[in-house]
Amino acid sequence: MRWLSFCKDGYHSFGYLLPEDGVVDVGSRTSYPDLRAAIADNGLDSFRGASIEPDFYLDQISYLPPITNPEKILCVGLNYKAHQEETGRGGEAFPTIFTRFASAQVAHMEPMICPIESPTLDFEGEIALVIGQKARRVKGADALDSIAGFSIYNDGSVREYQRHTSQFTAGKNFIGTGAFGPWFVTPDEVPDLSSFEITTRLNGQVMQNATSDLMIFSFGEIIEYCSTFVELSPGDIIVTGTPGGVGVARTPPIFMKAGDLIEVQIDPIGVLKNVIAEG
Numbered sequence: 001m002r003w004l005s006f007c008k009d010g011y012h013s014f015g016y017l018l019p020e021d022g023v024v025d026v027g028s029r030t031s032y033p034d035l036r037a038a039i040a041d042n043g044l045d046s047f048r049g050a051s052i053e054p055d056f057y058l059d060q061i062s063y064l065p066p067i068t069n070p071e072k073i074l075c076v077g078l079n080y081k082a083h084q085e086e087t088g089r090g091g092e093a094f095p096t097i098f099t100r101f102a103s104a105q106v107a108h109m110e111p112m113i114c115p116i117e118s119p120t121l122d123f124e125g126e127i128a129l130v131i132g133q134k135a136r137r138v139k140g141a142d143a144l145d146s147i148a149g150f151s152i153y154n155d156g157s158v159r160e161y162q163r164h165t166s167q168f169t170a171g172k173n174f175i176g177t178g179a180f181g182p183w184f185v186t187p188d189e190v191p192d193l194s195s196f197e198i199t200t201r202l203n204g205q206v207m208q209n210a211t212s213d214l215m216i217f218s219f220g221e222i223i224e225y226c227s228t229f230v231e232l233s234p235g236d237i238i239v240t241g242t243p244g245g246v247g248v249a250r251t252p253p254i255f256m257k258a259g260d261l262i263e264v265q266i267d268p269i270g271v272l273k274n275v276i277a278e279g
Helices: 035-040 081-087 140-146 219-229
Strands: 002-008 011-017 022-025 062-064 073-077 096-099 105-107 112-114 125-131 147-155 178-185 197-202 205-211 237-239 261-267 270-278
Touching: 002 035, 062 105, 062 178, 125 178, 125 197, 125 219, 125 261, 140 147, 140 219, 147 237, 147 261, 147 270, 178 270, 219 237
Parallel strands: 073 237, 105 178, 112 270
Antiparallel strands: 002 011, 002 062, 002 178, 011 022, 073 096, 125 147, 125 237, 147 178, 197 205, 197 261, 261 270
């Protein structure tokens, strides 16, 4: 199933996608205030296989980030060898973890914001995990049971601020720089976790292309590591790292600017699209 959060004429809700772009408004059929609450109560399974006519179609709604109010957004840096090589960083025995705030997120088809403080907004196409249950000190294959779904993230990075110090936080949290969506797909739609293909296009030109089997730390290893130092909660997001090809590593560097179209396609999830605006 493909779950999304959306807005229509000021009405905020969530639901799932039917064939031919139909949307079932689950929010109107339950008492859950949002998708995070539904996940926490195992409220998604009751709609699996249900025969319901669409309430809306995708061209009638505006997208919201699939999880509008995550308690935590944990991001993995330097998780592909090619990205380590192009940045000259990484290679540690443990994942590099940093945080992003929900206030920095934007939805599919919303503008990503290039801040007036720096013209160095870079793209990072990534697979995002949506956590489906509380997880603390989980081990091995059990870690995968914690995943409610897989989504797409563009972990937009203001490189100048990211490199002010050895810590990434400033460059990763400018308002409107983290695009997330358009929905998440449940694990039953992804039979092979090594088969995701990530492609990032800037104004139609391919900038990044890789498959998830090239990740240094797997989804299970990332969840296992993160759950040792924090309890993961339903609706938390883990952004699992970007492949090589980022703009800052190119000669000359390529950064996103107002008017650009950035697309992150992850098969079999879909395509996350955003136009760049200045702000």
